Amino acid sequence: xxxxxxxxxxxxCLSMCIWASxxxxxxxxxxxxxxxxxxLATDSNYEFYALERYILKKEKNEAKMKIIQITSI
Numbered sequence: 001x002x003x004x005x006x007x008x009x010x011x012x013c014l015s016m017c018i019w020a021s022x023x024x025x026x027x028x029x030x031x032x033x034x035x036x037x038x039x040l041a042t043d044s045n046y047e048f049y050a051l052e053r054y055i056l057k058k059e060k061n062e063a064k065m066k067i068i069q070i071t072s073i
Contacts, residue, residue: 002037011047018056 004015015037019025028034053070 002033004037004040013046 001019002015002017005013007013017025017028019028055066055068055070057066057068059066
């Protein structure tokens with residue numbers, strides 16, 4: 001799933017993709033809509049961007065998800 005935010009007064013924008021697995025994310029990255037989204041980040045819309053990766057983990061019988069930043073792949 002992809003979400004795109006609006007620019008704030010500092011031209012900052014939060015956009016994200018959430019996938020069920022890394023394999024699904026890799027396949028999704030080959031699709032035309034991903035190319036369009038990627039081009040938005042690399043065209044003149046942003047002065048810079050930061051790519052961050054996380055694992056969202058939901059344990060059985062737990063109310064909250066854990067968010068774990070991936071520091072290397």
